[in-house]
Amino acid sequence: MNPVAPTTQRFWLVFLVFLHTVNTYMDRVCISAAKGPMQDEISGLDDQMMGYVFGIFAIGYALFQIPAGWFSDRVGPRLGLTIVVVIWSVFTALSGAVYTAISLLVVRFLFGVGEAGAYPGATRAMYSWLPAKERGLGQGIFHSGARIGAALSLVLMPMLIAAIGWRLTFVANAAVGLLWGGVWWWWYRDDPAQHSKVNEAEVELIRRGIAAEAATESKVPYVQVVTSLNVLLAMFQYAASNITFFISITWLQPYLVETYGAEYAYLASLPLLCGAVALWVSGYAVTKLHQMDRPVLSRRLPAMIGFAFGSIGLLLCTQVTESTSVWAFIFYFTLGTFGVEMTLSPSWAFCMDIGGSRSGAVSAAMNMIGNMGAAVSAVAFPFFVANVTIPGIAETTGTANSFFLFAAVMNVLALVAWVFMNPQRELKEISSSALKVRLALFLAMFLLVMAALLYTKFVYEPNREARHDGDRTGHARVTLREAEGNPWRAENVGGVRGGLESLA
Template identity: 80%
Template sequence: MNSDVASRQRFWLVFLLFLHTVNTYMDRVCISAAKGAMQKDISGLDDQMMGYVFGIFAIGYALFQIPAGWFSDRAGPRMALTIVVIIWSIFTAMTGAVFTAISLLAVRFLFGMGEAGAYPGATRALYSWLPAKERGLGQGIFHSGARIGAAASLVVMPWLVGLIGWRMTFVANAAIGLVWGAVWWFWYRDDPSKHSGVNQQEVELIRAGIAEEAATESKLPYIQVVTSANVLLAMFQYAASNITFFISITWLRPYLVKTWGEEYGYLSALPLLCGAVALWVSGYAVTHLHRRGMPVMSRRLPATIGYAMGAIGLILCTQTADSNSVWIFIASFSLATFGVEMTLSPSWAFCMDIGGSRSGAVSAAMNMVGNLGAAVSAVAFPYFVANVTIPMVAETPGTANSFFVFAAVMNVLALIAWQFMNPRRELKEVSPAAMKTRLAFFVALIALVITVLVYVNFLMPKG
């Protein structure tokens, strides 16, 4: 190995974590692809119960975000991600072994609980191996695996179910996860200096890059950090982005079919692919700006541009309801999705900047509240379509124009929030009374997220 040139093992880490996110979405999409076959074999698994099965994953996933993030920070990403992947792979395999609807509910809750650590653990691993100037691109590549994995699984999983049956499909997905977990355990090290493939030059590059941001890492209690203005704004803007994004994986296809016809349902995959491209573009922009000596703008500017594009795309969507061409709508919504996906890399890099050695738990808090945005999206879209009118935009119910205006407003508010987010802002210690107030607020926020998710997945009238 050339002793004068830094090795590039950190890039292999990013690739391995990219495969990690592909794996998470393969396991999530698998049950959707197997739905029909499962309902034939499992007694009592009607559409309503299947909805509960889908929903209980979201409850377990949100509920265990912060505990899983805390565990990743304390145990280290090597052990934490190995355990996390083993747990969710076991419950993926057990999904193929259930014979009753109730046991399926229990297994999928535990599956969601296990997968809760996937993103916080990976973010903590990236913090330890990537200098601050490379975090944006690393996060962009990492998160793009979810979009690519979801799109590919929509094709691969139905084929696999038809080839080997739904039960063995879950076993095959579990096997892939266990292989990844084994590779992770034997390849990754919490300290890159202990990795045999990392030379001293790369170690020094990583340490110097982390040290650049070391002054921003707070040693104050976690509750104070996670209820600081920086993190609260990060939570809000991440929820706002999910309000737009989750339409692409929930209501978009039914809306296309209802408005333009069944033959156009396949176009719902295009915004997802645009989102994957956006993650790479944004990640490159974050990295490029940081290397040019703009640590704050490297996070703020790509996010600001992204939310502006999201709002513009959504407003353009309101002009397409009466159009005979579905392509104009798809182009407009793809622009909106591209925009909000541009905000992911700066958002997660921001959590790494301010969380430091606690980036797993800080990013988990943001991701937990992001689930609130996803739940609001699921409730708001059909309600706005059926009930909400806006002069000159949605004169009568029946179109999604009113929702698009609502989502555009949320994107503008998120854009404004980013103008007040600064990863280099120093935190000051607060009084015990203020700490108790912050703790009560944070507990109330967690309760709100769980309540909304329970309502959306179990109590909200379906129709």
Template identity: 80%
Template sequence: MNSNGPSRQRYWLVFLLFLHTVNTYMDRVCISAAKGSMQDDIAGLDDQMMGYVFGIFAIGYALFQIPAGWFSDRAGPRRALTIVVIVWSIFTAMTGAVFTAISLLVVRFLFGAGEAGAYPGATRAMYNWLPANERGLGQGIFHSGARVGAALSLLIMPWLIDTIGWRMTFFANGVVGLVWGLVWWFWYRDEPADHPKVNSEEVEIIKRGLAEAQSSETKVPYVHLVTSANVLLAMFQYAASNITFFISITWLQPYLVETWGSDYALLASLPLLCGAVAQWVSGYTVTKLHGLGLPVMSRRLPAMIGFLLGAIGLLLCTQTVESTSVWTFVACFSLATFGVEMTLSPSWSFCMDIGGSRSGAVSAAMNMVGNMGAAVSAVAFPFFVAKVTFPGIAETPGTANSFFLFAAIINVLAMIAWLFMNPLRELKAISSAALRTRLILFLVLFVVVITALVYTNIVLK
């Protein structure tokens, strides 16, 4: 054992999970970059079918969120995340081997189902290794990888496809995932004490932090927990953040091209990079406040500031429609993205606080509903641009001002929601009848989310 102070293997864990989330988004964005080449090679893959291919991933991803989170809690993050990454990497590689549109649909659905466990599994892994006062920064660094991966994909994937072809690009991405899965299996241990490079001092730091969190962990049934006010509010605010964020990876680039010209298409990556920085800033703030003995405010304050900045940035976007400078708009939208991305670290840390040993399943429930926010964003943006006007903001159709106003209002509501979210709140016992009612309502919510995703990603394509 090392006697020169505590080891720092938990920091390597966070770095490894950062690479994990970079990989998830590079795999997701790759198909957008390969769209044209794939349509040239695959019979029947017109724009309508390509829309179905994009949408079927979101449905598989949302449908398997809770089962994957439950599996991560039951099997342990070492086994669960290894299986999850290997499964989705196989289907990533198989994307490059399809020759019909139908087989592509099947492969992308299974890819989405496989990737559903990526975030819940990682959250469960961090719960085992990170004391409560380090979860904020850990989650911030972890989630920033998604934005880095998405931004890098906008630059790297087109070049890679031109160099080795779209089929080999998917294969290469799959190999990267398989390598990560092997590294995870051989490096990670569910119990830090079992890791050969974790010394006794670091084990003590982790155990002390975990014991503090477990002292407030509830043992109520999962349905009781996931339908509590805390989790329902967490679901709402996470969907709210996605309404703004998903514009960055869906409509922002086409909107820039249509409004200011194709020369500015690459500027769509700037808000993503601002989002990555925001997650580090927010994660540090969460950790700092928790270290000052403010566990509730460490989650609440960064999230509320984030939603406030998001609302301000979106409202500023409404004032740029007359501007001839694309940079003014990009700066305002980057501020909005910076704001909503500040909310991720406190959101996922909050799930770890209230979920405890079931943090995988609790975070999966939040992420599932968050996908509905993404679906609303994808449908609402073009609808608002084409149809919705508002006095003084969007006098005529054709601008995104009315959508920006709508998203700003949602951000304000999410900011208010955080006033009522408290990770230290104890759950009171409820009757069996009340528990059954909650189960029915939760199943209804599940059906609503999946129906919304099917409608927006399949029916409207």
């Protein structure tokens, strides 16, 4: 008699959290699309204040990463993620009800606080439902929702605003979030054995797959876990990948316009779309290697290959900036972005492996430090363009070659970091004095991230003179600072930078 086959409800879970990431992106990009009409109606909302509104979201998002991850671990992802989605959906709707700049500032900060739990909560949910061998593909599909949502929202949000107005667009996005939260509460269970559609065979499959890794799950204090070599290296490599990735959603579009012409602005979407494919490819590779009984290599190899592609793509970018063909440049930059996107699936699966029942808080710590990479990227790109020359690579200022070399070096260092990352490394308890030192180190890292974000969001202004000198092809010259403004015009970056940052 043939045994009963396991049901496949865990795959419906992956689909639900995929929609979850699409939803987060729709809510984030909405305010960028609505920038113009909002400034027409809201008192005191000039360009500088709009920049603060964009920035305050990132502060709330980063500040509450770890508390939100801890909360999901503590109460369970069913209640935790439901509360998170309801909070940010309420503040999304309230974004359409404000009439003063100060009230908008408060609402967007609280919106960021709400969304802080989106990724850690979903990661904790997948830990309870996915055996270790399926976490890579699950994470790849999960994170690809942000990239696909990015491409869709850039077109959908402006159309929706034109049809129903910006205030109702915020309400519509909030309604989608509340609908998702209702479905999540109705469908999800913290223990898959309590789900009516999950049969015993699937429960056994899940439990056996989790138990295989649970033996290595550390019971030491959380501070020791997040300051261990494994997590410190995970934090570093995640920040390094963000240095490359965030160029694709901040400076790439105005750089294309400034260098090759406004008619090529649409090419900035290609790295995002290819990034989604990279997440699927990497997730599949992580899963396949784990099924071949190579648990450590399943995390390490796809990430190392990804960082290698990232380095190669960026180095090749330095060889084509003098070319009048945009296609060679965008191909190489897309290759670099494809590479760093390959590192996401193994990174988040790695956090699930070492975090176990605390995977929400551990992944939140990695994600918080990842915001440092975004902050560095926002400052470093225009600085390198305006000030840094490198013999043989960037002989003069005015090109991004020096930054591409810097990002490539960071990717190489991240590749090396993965050599020393091992999800099966056992942690042993340390003395209380050593733990206090680690706590001080962790708090210092937290303050450093907050300082970097505060500086980049509220103090820093790109150099107004950071422009490309050679007008080789007769295209209009646009300074990087002058490019800030309406995000839906090809030559603008400000709103895109505010609305598309902090994808994860």
